[in-house]
Amino acid sequence: MGESAILETKCLNLWYGQKHALIDISVRIPKNTVTALIGPSGCGKSTLLRCCNRMNDLIDSSRVTGEILFNGNDIHDPRADVYTIREKIGMVFQKPNPFPKSIYDNVAYGPRIHGVSEKKVLDRIVEDSLRGAALWDEVKDRLYEPALALSGGQQQRLCIARCLAVEPEVILMDEPCSALDPIATAKIEDLIIQIAREHTVVIVTHNMQQAARASEYTGFMYLGKLIEFDKTTRIFEDPAEELTENYITGRFG
């Protein structure tokens, strides 16, 4: 791969208590691309994703060995600030999880906790981020209404806007469309491609068409191992591993 890697894991292993959930994962995620992680349920794709911004820290029984490098720095370095890591590596979750606040306050939440308090600046960030998430036109007249009044697809785009507002370099998306209908899904997929011009996106998906449509690179995982990682076209047209081919062609899953 010619492009420079923004995220890189080296021999990453993770245990949940006794369960060995990730086994010797080494992968390089190229900058400003969309990378999809696919594989059957329970193969560890979400776990890998949650490792990348140390959300797994929140689970007491988890234990990690190996390295995850972000711009060349190990994120598990004891001197690293986990909050800065999460600021730079944002995340969008499976189910939209807007805060029970207004639309405006949802987007302004991130900048506010990172010390932005000036109203004018916040206004600007909110507008830019909502535009960035293709939501501005739909909500510009009701910024102060509760975010929970939005539809599911709008809520998910709001979560993306909320994530954009802290200017992350990487955005991790954990099955962001699995709770949405096809039309809302299509909007989010368009949005992902948009966002990837300025950001690196890693998306976990169950939907192979989605991986094929939206991503440049694809990793296939199975039982905690990364079986294959390559250009998406390659994975879908001419996979190197038989296991990958079996999965792609729907022989198991």
Add this chain to the structure above:
Amino acid sequence: MKKEQAALVPFQGFGRLRRPEVRIDPSSAGAKRQLVDRIVGKLLFSVALFAIIAVFFIIVFLLRDGYQIVLETGPWHFLTGQDWNPAGQNPIFGVLPLIVGTLLVMALAMVIAVPLSIGTAVYIAEIAGPGTKAVVKPAVELLAGIPSVVYGFFGLILLTDWIRVAFDQPSGSSWLAGSILLAIMAIPTITSVAEDAIGSVPREFREGSLALGANHWQTIKNVIVPGALSGISAAIILGMGRAIGETMAVLMVTGNAAVIPDPILNVFSPVRTLTGTLGIEMGEVAFGSQHYHALFGVAVVLLIITLAVNSTARLIINRIQRTSRPTPPGWAGAASVPFVRVARAVRDFVRPQTRILHPITAQRFAFSLIALSVISVIAVLGVIIAEIVVNGAGAITWEFLTGSPSDLGRAGGIFPAIVGTLYLVGGALAVAFPLGIATAVYLIEYTADTPLTRGIRAAVDLLNGTPSIVFGLFGFAFLVLFLNFGVSMIAGQITLALMILPTIIRTTEESLRSIPHSLREGSYALGATKWQTIWRVVLPPALPGILTGAILSIGRAAGETAPIMFTAVVFSSRYLPSSLSEPVMALPYHLFILTTSVPGASAQKYGTALVLLLMVLSIYLIAILVRRRCHRAKVM
């Protein structure tokens, strides 16, 4: 597309979050907020320890003053001695009649309360439409809100009189009167826990039964009630705990002769309970005397009994929460076995009769019984409130509300008592509210399941089950005497604060738990620290629930007499207190003394009762409204 074009514009850097130093190396600016986060964590931790320390102190001080009597009389004689005569030439301290009195009063109260409560719970959970439910449920909750001294007042004025006349007895102050009052007071506890248990029986069970052609009553009887049986047992045991720990109402109507009824089932015999003994004698005992130590011994016995009862209930409830198996194994299972057996026996006994009846007739019969229990519960509430409102309304004048008492409360007003109650409650809340919230936040947000958190939880449970008179005793021994605060407002405030602390912790914990985990994740994923997440994302939506808990505990504190009786109050004071170290008047205590020690003054009694009732009930009403509002907000 228009949107896409719009999307292209902004990502040229927003230019205001520029912080070139933000990198993931050690020089990052994150050190400061990590420090803040760690300090807040440590702070919350030290506050959370307070519950353990408080329990430790309570136990130490009760034992410190109570163990001597056991040494002097021997544990066997103390527990099984048939005579309690502290004032005689040769004082004798045997607590058996007190224990028997406590258990008898409690048992008869349960016989009365359990059928009424379960009938009401079934009605609320299964039968009532939304309209009637909106009446019956708050009515039961209001019953819980009436202060125990008001129950005692009502009992002394109406109930004992009624018993005396109806059963042609020399005096109505009796076991029966105590049990009836306790039954009324235990009904809300049993009803609400049982209703929760019935409501949590899965819908599918219900539908499964109905789909087989069973009618509503058959479904309730054979599927729903058996499915909720462990929860109902827990409800009954909690009701028992409530009944055993009650002081004022019982003290006012049971006659207080320390005798074992003869014959043992003579419900018209006067009895005396453990709590009543403390309430009556603690005020007059000489500090450090043998009698004084004996009373602390009584408190220890009382604490052990309530602890045993409450932890049994808790075990059952925990089992239910952990496993949703119908019959829980182990300890709790063993504890609920008797109930299951009794229930089965009752069912077997009833079954032959119901088989003769046509199912429709059986249902009609059962539903009328249930309706009857609901009607009696509401009628009791109606009678109590009507009696006090009708007789008290005339007493309420401007002078009564704003004047100072004179002639032992027979004339003048109750202004100092109103203000004193507000002071006491305000102070208690100022202490307990921050402590309670911090403890709950620590328990829910900061810790996994460690031995220390389990210890804190156990301490909170223990505080929760402690009878209010025991708090009063502790406040007296520790704050008034040991710390030398004297009988003062501050001693009363701290004692009340200890009493309401577990309520605040519980309700706060519950509303924090109801905030979905995904919200916290959303915040962490944006780089927020733990404290930022708690403060900005978790606490705001939890606030209505927290406030409801706080308001409920205000209501409880305002109506309590036992904890302040020896720590903070005087009967008559012409002036308002000018500092925390002065004693105050308080409404519940004023009513207690008027009722028990001042003959005549009927208007003042009813007036005081009405003011107290209005004060407490309006506090509860606010809580109900707050809860309803936030329910509605959640639906949106």
